[in-house]
Amino acid sequence: MPRDPITRDGFESSYGGFYVVDVGSHARQFSGRPHTERIEAARLKAMFLPRATSEANKMLRTHVEFVRCQLKHYGVEFDEGEFSGKGTGLMKKILLAGKLDKVPPHIEALRKEMHQEWLAQLTLEDVSGNPGLIMEKYFVDGAGKPVKSRTKTPVGIPHGHSSSFYCRQLREAAENVAGLHHATADGVATQMIFLGWTKSTVEKAAKAHVAMEAKEKKAAADKKTAERDAEYEEYLADKQDDDGDGSPCGEYIVDCEYIEDQWPDSAEDMTMSIQRTSRDGVFKATFDFGIVEGIMILGRDEGLVEMLSKRRDGGIGGDDDEEDEDEDEGDSGDDEPPVTTGSKRKGKGAPRGRPAKKGKTTKGSSSKSLKFFVRLRSKDTSEGEISYIPMNGFIEFGGKSGGKKGKGKKSGGNPFSSFTGKVGLSGIGSNIAFTARKVSDVGSIGYARWQDYSEREYERANASRWGSSGWGSRGW
Structure with a gap:
């Protein structure tokens, strides 16, 4: 202050x-x-x-x-x-x-006069964390006696929803002033404590604040939804003649009702980006679902997707020190995920000398299949904790675009303009449904790797978070 x-x-x-x-x-x-x-x-x-x-x-x-x-x-x-x-x-x-x-x-009069002059220059923000100064600035004199003529309308003091200690102190300070009333407004963004000399006026101000914040929040959400809808419509209009590139690759805006309901402040800009890899029919995706972000391996053949994810691990939970020798061969030029077949060693999921177990494929196992199987790893965006055990899921292209409240537009001749999906997200749920709409045929260059979400990275992040001295000769 x-x-x-x-x-x-x-x-x-x-x-x-x-x-x-x-x-x-x-x-x-x-x-x-x-x-x-x-x-x-x-x-x-x-x-x-x-x-x-x-x-x-x-x-x-x-x-x-x-x-x-x-x-x-x-x-x-x-x-x-x-x-x-x-x-x-x-x-x-x-x-x-x-x-x-x-x-x-x-001299005593001079002290009081100078103190009031100093208080007068303080803003509401300056005094919000100091109940004593709030009382002196607005409601009492230097001796703590009520001065009703100084503040005739309710004063709202903003606090975060987690500021229970300061809120309790402010309420107690108000209760020690004869004739002063308080009411708490739990808005969607802030917790506001209103103080004033008339109980009904104070309560009315608190209710009005809650309504105002709810209205502002809805207006901002509606604006964001309209912007995202317009972005998708613009993509469809631009591709109406060529039906897009006939590929799942690109940038998508994501809607997930469960995350939006549970963590609305983190769900405003959920996105997903899909890029090609050197393995035909296998793709890499990076995603940001607000409260969680991570990486996916997706493809038409479930067994292949599982085998490639295990190969990078040396088996789930195994050591991933070694890199696949030919992971970038046949690359399209983007930074691709380590999901190709060449390897210095075989993981538990794909023993050397015999092919990996045949997994389920989408209907017909052809290039026209619209269902892709998913393996993903993620991390919590608030604490940065990595969930290194892969989770399963699928995404299915085609149909309506989804979007807010189920409203969507037919994708025309380009089935890859939208998809629906269900995935497991550690700490959230095993069948989290979401929809996505394409806004660009060019996916963001993804520098994240499958190993960036490994058990080793999990331990490394924990060591950093808790001040551990490290991992021996590696210096971690």
Whole structure:
């Protein structure tokens, strides 16, 4: 919050403190200026009478003009001829005379006036985390007594939904002010606590805030939906003559009702990008579903997809140190996933010397098949925790585009303009349904690899997160 202090007549006010900053032309030279708060008379007497205590001597060493500052706080004038050394003798004399028993009214009035000036320059955001300052700025005077004339309409103090501690403190502070009411508004974006002198007005303000945030949230969601729908319609219009490229490759916008319901703030820009690989009929996909992101291997032959994912692992959960020798042969030029057949060694899923087990294929096992089997790995986008055990699923091209509330448009002659799918997502569910609509025939270049989501990367990320010293000779 830093705000400029209020300075006047040798005093400074800031953050609730009242300091002497100028003791006049008679002060001795010292580094910096004095910045000393007032000490109550009873404590000063204990420090200096009948003789200076260790606390007093320490204070005199730390604050060269300590005595002058305290006398200024109490409005005591003196003859400079009476001041000698560090002023210890003069302090005793004035204490014995009772001149420090009470702060003069004009100095106390100055303190209150300067404090209110400092508060006036603070914004609502500045004081939102400090219940005491909120009360002083809007509702009470320096003695904590209600001042109803200062704030005539409800004041809303914003807090995040997780700020339960500060919210509780603010409610307690409000309840300690006679006649002050509070009401909590749990909006979709913020938690707002309204404070005011009339209960019905405060409650009305809270309800209005909830309604306003809901309306704003819906308007923003509708705008985003319209933009995504327009992007898909533009793609279809552009491809109406050539039916696209007849390939699943491209960039897709994704809708997933379950994620949108459970994590709406993370589901605004879900996407998926599919690229070719060097293996015919096998594709790589990277996806971002808001709360989770990751990589997929997908193809028409379920057994092949499973074998290729296991080969990269040396069997599920196995060591993946070695790279396939020919993983980039026949590459289309993009960064492709490691899903080709050549290998320095065979994993448990594909023993050397015999073909991998035949898996299910889509109907007819032909290039016209629209169903693709999926193996995927993912990680939580909030904590970065990797789920390295592959999950299964499928996507099926063709039909309607899906989209929000099931509304969609026929894809015309290009079956790869949209798809529906179900996949397992670790920590979320085993049959998460989603739809996707193509917005470009060119998928984003994917630099993610299957091994980036391996058990080793999981352990490596944990070591980094928890400050582990590492993995031996690898330095992790």
